[in-house]
Amino acid sequence: MQPLKRITSRTVVIASTDIDTDQIIPARFLTTTTKEGLGQQLFADWRYQEDGTPKREFVLNRPEARGAQILVTGRNFGCGSSREHAPWALLDYGFRAVISTEIADIFCGNALKNGFLPIVVDEETCQWLLHHPGTELDIDLEAMRLALPTGVSISFAIEPFARHCLLNGLDEFGYLRSRLADIERFEAARS
Amino acid sequence: MTARTLFDKVWSAHEVVAETPDTPAVLYVDLHLVHEVTTPQAFSMLKAHGLPVRRPDRTLATMDHSTPTQSAQVFGSVPIKVDAAAKQVRQMERNAAEFGIELFGMHDARRGIVHIIGPELGMTQPGMTIVCGDSHTSTHGAFGALAFGIGTTEVGHVFATQALLQRKPKSLAVNIEGPLQPGVTAKDLILAIIGQIGVSGGTGHVLEYRGSTVRALSMHERMTVCNMSIEAGARAGMIAPDEVTFDYLRDKPRAPRGQDWEAAEARWRTFVTDPRAQFDASVDVDAERVEPMITYGTNPGMVVPIGAAIPDKKGDEVFDKALRYMGFHGGEAMLGKPVNVVFIGSCTNGRLEDLQAAAGILKGRKVAPGVHLLIVPGSQQIKRQAEASGLAEIFKAAGADWRESGCSMCLGMNGDTVAAGQYSVSTSNRNFEGRQGKGARTLLVSPLTAAASAVKGSIADPRELL
Numbered sequence: 088m089q090p091l092k093r094i095t096s097r098t099v100v101i102a103s104t105d106i107d108t109d110q111i112i113p114a115r116f117l118t119t120t121t122k123e124g125l126g127q128q129l130f131a132d133w134r135y136q137e138d139g140t141p142k143r144e145f146v147l148n149r150p151e152a153r154g155a156q157i158l159v160t161g162r163n164f165g166c167g168s169s170r171e172h173a174p175w176a177l178l179d180y181g182f183r184a185v186i187s188t189e190i191a192d193i194f195c196g197n198a199l200k201n202g203f204l205p206i207v208v209d210e211e212t213c214q215w216l217l218h219h220p221g222t223e224l225d226i227d228l229e230a231m232r233l234a235l236p237t238g239v240s241i242s243f244a245i246e247p248f249a250r251h252c253l254l255n256g257l258d259e260f261g262y263l264r265s266r267l268a269d270i271e272r273f274e275a276a277r278s
Numbered sequence: 279m280t281a282r283t284l285f286d287k288v289w290s291a292h293e294v295v296a297e298t299p300d301t302p303a304v305l306y307v308d309l310h311l312v313h314e315v316t317t318p319q320a321f322s323m324l325k326a327h328g329l330p331v332r333r334p335d336r337t338l339a340t341m342d343h344s345t346p347t348q349s350a351q352v353f354g355s356v357p358i359k360v361d362a363a364a365k366q367v368r369q370m371e372r373n374a375a376e377f378g379i380e381l382f383g384m385h386d387a388r389r390g391i392v393h394i395i396g397p398e399l400g401m402t403q404p405g406m407t408i409v410c411g412d413s414h415t416s417t418h419g420a421f422g423a424l425a426f427g428i429g430t431t432e433v434g435h436v437f438a439t440q441a442l443l444q445r446k447p448k449s450l451a452v453n454i455e456g457p458l459q460p461g462v463t464a465k466d467l468i469l470a471i472i473g474q475i476g477v478s479g480g481t482g483h484v485l486e487y488r489g490s491t492v493r494a495l496s497m498h499e500r501m502t503v504c505n506m507s508i509e510a511g512a513r514a515g516m517i518a519p520d521e522v523t524f525d526y527l528r529d530k531p532r533a534p535r536g537q538d539w540e541a542a543e544a545r546w547r548t549f550v551t552d553p554r555a556q557f558d559a560s561v562d563v564d565a566e567r568v569e570p571m572i573t574y575g576t577n578p579g580m581v582v583p584i585g586a587a588i589p590d591k592k593g594d595e596v597f598d599k600a601l602r603y604m605g606f607h608g609g610e611a612m613l614g615k616p617v618n619v620v621f622i623g624s625c626t627n628g629r630l631e632d633l634q635a636a637a638g639i640l641k642g643r644k645v646a647p648g649v650h651l652l653i654v655p656g657s658q659q660i661k662r663q664a665e666a667s668g669l670a671e672i673f674k675a676a677g678a679d680w681r682e683s684g685c686s687m688c689l690g691m692n693g694d695t696v697a698a699g700q701y702s703v704s705t706s707n708r709n710f711e712g713r714q715g716k717g718a719r720t721l722l723v724s725p726l727t728a729a730a731s732a733v734k735g736s737i738a739d740p741r742e743l744l
Contacts, residue, residue: 109711114343118366120322168708171316191511248301266439273294274440
């Protein structure tokens, strides 16, 4: 994994609350057996017409969204199904982080394992971001701070071990495997 | 010793390495359930590292999500209609063979929805940790297991190590008191709870359902309740094991036998919350006031008693968007609204008792003209039981479409879908936009309400047909 220390990008806003993983990537696309290419189907039912052409009014189809790496949404992002295809699709599309007041547990875990940052902020900050799409943000994972162009800087929390792994480009799997002797001892003690 | 909750006890019994401020706990996994949709990339990861599945004896695979439910496709007289699904099914077969995992394949008499077959076989047991790449793994918590959904990367972690890195969630007591009224089911109860605490009310928590109402529930009802814990955002839902649990498990094929049973039962009895144990939070639910419930919006928290009107929240953009999708308006009554499709099945309500409840209403009645009633048993065993006990005949005589087991119309990825704009009264667990098919409009209900609505051809109160 590449180390992840900083994300500097404009934001894209999808103000809906409770955006479930069926919206992020509908189940009919889960028949894939790889991780690649899912960005094409990100938010498919919000993004495309029946004939597959883009819906002009949907934010991801607008020119100002192009290249943006930070998604801002209403509360409880990523609820529902445990499908890791959700962060895979977001990453494949080009997003690196989501900001909301609340992010669902399983999505959070899946996101962090793929180098996608789930950032929870207070209601006031989120409301400001929701009302200012296209804001240039600087996310500093090392300092756990979010810098707004207004000069305001907001701290956020992130699970310390995931942060350590992301900053150093480490895979959590490597750490888990390093505890195999403990796992074997645990099994032996139980049997 | 400090008083501990059921969750505390199961958690600490599986802590290989305790958590520290810098590192999560290493949590041991007793049972890893596997299905075809969320595992291909995990097997690829094992191959890339040249690793085996470390404990195939603690791993069980089935196929349910992308599998067809039409007999001809299941038993091979015609090919599986959805090409990509067929590919996924074949890949599961290859991976299971290569890694030595027991797989209940397409033709296996024990195949079924992953959360139905674990309990059915007696593999789901009190005090266990159970994981699966599926959020409805919370179902198994009905036995006093700590059971939760994981992502595909974590599926790979469990394959390779039989453990997971986890931070300990908080605990939330859901205290439920009072009897359920006639015509009110466990499904109505959990929908009412989600309506009360909200779709993120359980985020970061493991729920323990407690109280006199819970003690009086049968195992299939407890499974329905725990199944939808994730719909409140919870990491898991648990119910302490008791005589009901032990009676259910006693004759199951993979439950312990003889002396092993005695020892197991004695141990299982310790998995209860101590009298003075503290929860991080609690909520009280009055079961007596719960009515048959129905969702009107695009998440399970948008729910009302069946006789009620849709709330009116003029100016709330998110709320309005949900109603627009559903083709509803604030203030409208739910009763009498038209129905196109009725789906009875899923890991929430696809057990034999759910089918019996539906049959009680469908017996001697007909599905209303123009309504497609699809009834999908949760497992092949349930299918055989329903056929042997005459339920299937009742369904067919009523005009229902009776299928092979699978997740089917709960999620539109196996060929069973609801068309855009159509109303589906469904016993499944999610009414998200497009969940049952692009543009499909889902209304979540109990099997009783589903059957009553199929007969009436519109949303109906089951109490009128009991």
